[in-house]
Amino acid sequence: MPPDSPTAASPAPDIPTSTPPGLIALFVAFAKISLAGFGGVLVWARRAIVDQHRWMTADEFNETYALCHFLPGPNVVNLSVVFGSRFRGIPGGIAAFAGLLGPPMLIVTMLAALYAHFGEIDALRRILAGVSCAAVGLLISAVFRMMMPLVKRRDLVGLVVMAAVFTAIGLLRLPLPAVLLVAIPLSIAITFAIRRRVTA
Amino acid sequence: MNSDANPIWTLVWTFGLMSLFAVGGANAAIPEMHRVAVDVQHWMTDKQFADVFAISQMSPGPNVLIVTLIGYSVAGVGGALAATLAMCVPTAVLAYYVSRLFARSRTHSRWPAIIQAALVPLSIGLMSASGLILALTSDRTWIAAVVTVVAAVLAFATRLNPLWMLLAGGCLGFAGVIG
Numbered sequence: 001m002p003p004d005s006p007t008a009a010s011p012a013p014d015i016p017t018s019t020p021p022g023l024i025a026l027f028v029a030f031a032k033i034s035l036a037g038f039g040g041v042l043v044w045a046r047r048a049i050v051d052q053h054r055w056m057t058a059d060e061f062n063e064t065y066a067l068c069h070f071l072p073g074p075n076v077v078n079l080s081v082v083f084g085s086r087f088r089g090i091p092g093g094i095a096a097f098a099g100l101l102g103p104p105m106l107i108v109t110m111l112a113a114l115y116a117h118f119g120e121i122d123a124l125r126r127i128l129a130g131v132s133c134a135a136v137g138l139l140i141s142a143v144f145r146m147m148m149p150l151v152k153r154r155d156l157v158g159l160v161v162m163a164a165v166f167t168a169i170g171l172l173r174l175p176l177p178a179v180l181l182v183a184i185p186l187s188i189a190i191t192f193a194i195r196r197r198v199t200a
Numbered sequence: 201m202n203s204d205a206n207p208i209w210t211l212v213w214t215f216g217l218m219s220l221f222a223v224g225g226a227n228a229a230i231p232e233m234h235r236v237a238v239d240v241q242h243w244m245t246d247k248q249f250a251d252v253f254a255i256s257q258m259s260p261g262p263n264v265l266i267v268t269l270i271g272y273s274v275a276g277v278g279g280a281l282a283a284t285l286a287m288c289v290p291t292a293v294l295a296y297y298v299s300r301l302f303a304r305s306r307t308h309s310r311w312p313a314i315i316q317a318a319l320v321p322l323s324i325g326l327m328s329a330s331g332l333i334l335a336l337t338s339d340r341t342w343i344a345a346v347v348t349v350v351a352a353v354l355a356f357a358t359r360l361n362p363l364w365m366l367l368a369g370g371c372l373g374f375a376g377v378i379g
Contacts, residue, residue, distance in 0.1 A: 073291025074264035104261025112272035130373020132254035137351025165325025176232035
């Protein structure tokens with residue numbers, strides 16, 4: 001992106017020439033994204049927003065996602081609100097949020113009701129036990145994928161911070177707010193100190 | 201948090217707070233969900249927690265919907281709705297205001313980059329704690345642990361659709377292999 005690129009307020013030439021989506025279009029698009037996304041909604045969000053509807057360029061999408069990723073909470077939920085409100089203000093944010101969460105929530109609530117009634121049936125117990133073993137494996141592989149850049153960069157400080165959080169939460173089972181209220185300022189201070197030493 | 205309070209308010213309070221501390225998304229908050237739901241509030245057993253994780257991974261939609269299942273088991277449909285909104289609304293409001301702040305003052309400050317770099321190892325640490333806690337709740341036999349390791353290796357080394365691995369796990373479970 002050129003350094004003199006215009007701000008989001010003015011129509012930039014690199015914004016795809018597609019009419020901004022209305023409230024119903026936002027709701028439907030995010031409902032589709034959500035229902036297509038088993039395990040990972042992000043891929044589908046990118047496909048729909050950038051490739052299919054051309055509501056954002058790939059760069060804009062990455063920038064928006066980066067913002068949502070460093071904020072706490074479910075990233076795709078944050079993305080839906082930021083995206084929807086950019087086009088249609090607060091109602092747009094609510095429409096995208098409702099589309100993303102409403103339909104799958106109905107499905108999951110039905111599954112929860114089924115589980116409450118039939119969860120004690122032996123065959124279902126066995127199936128769920130098998131699925132959860134595999135699902136844990138998927139989560140662990142995602143963790144290793146995220147860890148690889150730190151290992152490749154030999155980011156010793158990052159790995160130590162990671163191990164400290166793992167010990168506090170996973171082994172000592174300390175409450176999350178308490179751990180993060182210590183870890184976040186500490187990690188920011190360390191990162192800041194390192195960057196200043198590198199640039200100095 | 202007294203135990204005789206309305207369970208809906210306990211859900212709202214619990215997940216509303218958790219929402220603001222879920223650095224790295226819903227999966228990073230799983231240890232905290234387990235701590236609160238199983239150890240502190242006794243809403244569910246270890247086995248039930250592993251079950252709702254499995255159901256949430258099999259369902260369409262964002263991973264955060266595990267809180268819908270926890271909420272339902274506490275207080276039915278109202279609990280499901282309350283837990284989901286409590287987990288999603290506070291951070292969504294925060295995201296809305298922060299994004300407006302960024303759009304308005306597009307100064308090239310280096311603080312966002314520093315904060316982001318500082319949070320990455322934290323969120324990986326939280327996710328790895330999730331992996332450990334879920335493995336301890338799910339892998340009760342050595343065959344179960346083998347299934348987890350095989351799924352992890354396959355997902356790491358191949359581009360196989362994860363749904364196939366969940367399906368294979370379910371079939372092995374149904375066949376009574378996992379125990």
